[in-house]
Amino acid sequence: MSLLWLRFALGCYFVGLVYAFVALTRTSDLFSRIALHAATMGMVFHFVSLTELFLSGQIVWASVHNSESLLAFLSMVFFMIIYALYQTTSPGVVVFPVVFFLTFVAAVDEQPVLLTAFVSHKGWLIAHIMLIFTGYAALLVSFGASLLYLLQERRLKAKKATSLIAFLPALEVIDQIGYRSLLLGFPFMTLGLITGSVVAITAPTIGRVDFLDPKILLSVLMWAVYMVMVFTRWNSGWRGRRAAFLATFAFVAALAAWAANYFSAMHRFGTS
Amino acid sequence: MRYQLIGLNHKSAPLEVRERLAIPESRLPDTCRELTSYPGIEEGMVISTCNRVEIITHTVNGHADLRGFLHEHFHLDADSLDPHLYEFREKDAVRHIFRVASSLDSMVVGEAQILGQVKEAYATARAVGAVRGQLDQLFSRAFAVAKRVRSETAVGSSSVSIASVAVELAKKIFGSLHGKNVFIVGAGKMSELAARHLMAHGCASIFVANRTYDRAIGLAQKFNGQAIKFDDLYSTCDRADIVITSTGAPHAIFRREHGEQFLARRKNRPMFFIDIAVPRDVSQDMAKLDGIFAYDIDDLQQAVSSHAADRRKEAERAEGIIASEVEKFEARISTLDVVPTIVSLQDHLETIRQAEIDRVRGRMGQLTPEQEIALEALTRGIINKVMHTPITTLKTAAKESEATTVVDVVRRLFNLQVKAKEAPAEPTSNKEESGKKAEVGTRQ
Numbered sequence: 001m002s003l004l005w006l007r008f009a010l011g012c013y014f015v016g017l018v019y020a021f022v023a024l025t026r027t028s029d030l031f032s033r034i035a036l037h038a039a040t041m042g043m044v045f046h047f048v049s050l051t052e053l054f055l056s057g058q059i060v061w062a063s064v065h066n067s068e069s070l071l072a073f074l075s076m077v078f079f080m081i082i083y084a085l086y087q088t089t090s091p092g093v094v095v096f097p098v099v100f101f102l103t104f105v106a107a108v109d110e111q112p113v114l115l116t117a118f119v120s121h122k123g124w125l126i127a128h129i130m131l132i133f134t135g136y137a138a139l140l141v142s143f144g145a146s147l148l149y150l151l152q153e154r155r156l157k158a159k160k161a162t163s164l165i166a167f168l169p170a171l172e173v174i175d176q177i178g179y180r181s182l183l184l185g186f187p188f189m190t191l192g193l194i195t196g197s198v199v200a201i202t203a204p205t206i207g208r209v210d211f212l213d214p215k216i217l218l219s220v221l222m223w224a225v226y227m228v229m230v231f232t233r234w235n236s237g238w239r240g241r242r243a244a245f246l247a248t249f250a251f252v253a254a255l256a257a258w259a260a261n262y263f264s265a266m267h268r269f270g271t272s
Numbered sequence: 273m274r275y276q277l278i279g280l281n282h283k284s285a286p287l288e289v290r291e292r293l294a295i296p297e298s299r300l301p302d303t304c305r306e307l308t309s310y311p312g313i314e315e316g317m318v319i320s321t322c323n324r325v326e327i328i329t330h331t332v333n334g335h336a337d338l339r340g341f342l343h344e345h346f347h348l349d350a351d352s353l354d355p356h357l358y359e360f361r362e363k364d365a366v367r368h369i370f371r372v373a374s375s376l377d378s379m380v381v382g383e384a385q386i387l388g389q390v391k392e393a394y395a396t397a398r399a400v401g402a403v404r405g406q407l408d409q410l411f412s413r414a415f416a417v418a419k420r421v422r423s424e425t426a427v428g429s430s431s432v433s434i435a436s437v438a439v440e441l442a443k444k445i446f447g448s449l450h451g452k453n454v455f456i457v458g459a460g461k462m463s464e465l466a467a468r469h470l471m472a473h474g475c476a477s478i479f480v481a482n483r484t485y486d487r488a489i490g491l492a493q494k495f496n497g498q499a500i501k502f503d504d505l506y507s508t509c510d511r512a513d514i515v516i517t518s519t520g521a522p523h524a525i526f527r528r529e530h531g532e533q534f535l536a537r538r539k540n541r542p543m544f545f546i547d548i549a550v551p552r553d554v555s556q557d558m559a560k561l562d563g564i565f566a567y568d569i570d571d572l573q574q575a576v577s578s579h580a581a582d583r584r585k586e587a588e589r590a591e592g593i594i595a596s597e598v599e600k601f602e603a604r605i606s607t608l609d610v611v612p613t614i615v616s617l618q619d620h621l622e623t624i625r626q627a628e629i630d631r632v633r634g635r636m637g638q639l640t641p642e643q644e645i646a647l648e649a650l651t652r653g654i655i656n657k658v659m660h661t662p663i664t665t666l667k668t669a670a671k672e673s674e675a676t677t678v679v680d681v682v683r684r685l686f687n688l689q690v691k692a693k694e695a696p697a698e699p700t701s702n703k704e705e706s707g708k709k710a711e712v713g714t715r716q
Contacts, residue, residue: 156445171445171447172446
């Protein structure tokens with residue numbers, strides 16, 4: 001049943017996906033309103049899906065698909081917070097496709113890849129997942145903002161920004177969105193990694209922690225880039241091209257760390 | 273819908289002619305009164321601005337001699353006036369009024385002033401009783417249409433002057449201009465204007481640097497700003513978010529190394545240079561730096577003209593809105609038009625019914641209450657059944673183009689015209705109804 005709701009949500013997010021593509025070439029106030037409503041509907045379905053999964057006790061916290069669904073939901077929450085603060089749907093250009101993709105993957109497959117289920121560390125595990133996903137969502141928004149910043153910077157430099165079709169918010173507003181989500185995401189990501197390590201080190205089933213596991217290496221790499229981003233921004237106000245470069249790097253590292261779920265030994269004890 | 277309109281505007285008439293026809297505000301009420309007492313005119317209103325003079329009326333038969341009124345009122349002969357006049361009737365008059373109110377007929381398409389002027393003219397005419405039901409309907413709709421055009425299209429939203437383009441660009445970069453600092457380099461009229469615009473949009477403070485220090489002080493005082501010695505330009509410039517530069521220097525005064533300095537001191541927060549100097553004050557390689565946005569006079573001009581193109585595009589969309597609104601308005605008005613016919617049809621049949629009942633009473637003598645009720649119910653039932661189809665047909669026809677034909681046929685079949693002319697003599701409970709009947713009678 002929860003899968004059904006998730007598929008409804010997927011349908012709604014699809015509208016957002018279409019919006020993301022259309023918004024790059026042209027602006028329509030009506031369409032962005034439609035996309036916003038569709039996204040809200042999608043979130044409602046999504047929330048129902050997650051709640052049902054949780055209440056039915058079927059939730060497997062460490063299932064890849066359940067967590068992808070959760071991550072997509074958290075990203076949408078972030079998107080909505082930004083909409084509430086800045087009245088702009090343009091981060092959707094980046095957020096919608098990612099959310100759609102995550103939900104899609106979570107909604108098609110009924111046989112989730114099982115990650116290690118640490119029964120004895122359930123609390124820690126839940127904390128780890130929630131924290132690190134909030135970090136991911138913030139990183140995603142920050143990444144999106146830095147791409148939009150580049151786009152808007154280009155338009156301003158090419159002297160095209162005066163055209164009426166200007167769906168992007170002002171440069172400094174985009175910058176603020178990116179910086180704030182970066183700042184917000186960093187502590188979550190850090191705590192997420194710490195709780196993850198705690199789970200990994202103390203879990204009785206693991207015994208020896210392999211710190212050369214690709215998942216761990218990539219996560220640490222991502223965290224390091226994240227820290228560099230926060231530092232350069234705070235210290236010398238890096239933005240625009242350089243910030244976008246770092247954000248892309250961090251995002252790719254995050255993606256790789258995520259993809260590592262499918263081949264890392266660390267997160268796959270359940271099936272092996 | 274017997275609207276009739278005559279007028280001239282900046283397109284149809286040269287300024288000399290418009291000047292002769294312009295009606296001063298103080299004379300407007302009298303003109304309106306004069307207009308409504310002119311033969312064939314029921315309601316009338318006058319719009320007189322520097323770009324147009326228009327007489328809008330609702331007439332008795334749709335063929336009032338508005339040209340005659342103009343000749344009489346302005347004591348002008350036909351030859352000097354007529355070539356410049358345009359006349360619109362019915363639907364075309366409605367469309368014209370919608371276009372005028374939405375500022376699509378203006379010299380600067382989208383300028384907001386005209387709506388206010390039309391509203392004033394409307395209020396004036398209304399105050400002297402020259403505008404009643406029909407023009408009231410037309411203009412309240414016209415104001416709604418103007419509002420719709422303004423909110424659904426971008427006609428009128430984009431600015432045209434260089435100074436306001438500069439403000440718009442600044443907003444694209446900084447979002448809100450609140451708390452931003454402006455630096456004027458080289459005191460000049462144009463930069464002063466731009467600065468004034470920026471301050472009006474919330475910029476916090478102003479610095480002024482000029483080769484002649486005294487002029488800098490003079491200009492700074494105007495804005496409550498701070499004069500800076502020209503030698504200190506590079507060391508203070510980074511405090512400004514927006515720099516308006518217009519010096520007469522033969523070479524660029526802002527070069528790449530300056531830009532890099534500024535950005536380093538500002539922690540890379542962006543800077544906006546409005547360079548209205550010729551030759552330019554900001555060098556090309558500085559303009560390429562990340563975080564420096566420099567617009568020269570040509571860029572600004574181009575932005576202004578691209579706005580004009582956008583405006584044209586938006587005006588086309590606005591025309592679409594107007595076309596559909598005219599259709600809607602026409603449909604509504606013609607729906608209203610069948611109402612008097614229905615009312616007089618009902619009255620007509622009711623009179624026949626009453627007459628027949630009286631005849632029966634006369635023949636049968638006193639009836640018992642039961643018989644009275646039965647008679648009443650019988651006759652009413654027949655009338656209602658007979659009436660049902662014609663009324664439904666009238667109501668459906670009202671929404672289509674055949675309305676007038678159907679109304680005509682019904683009137684002729686039941687000889688309603690004659691009946692309606694007699695109507696005022698009949699005792700009627702409803703004043704409004706009798707008014708409507710009178711209207712039907714006078715139509716055609």
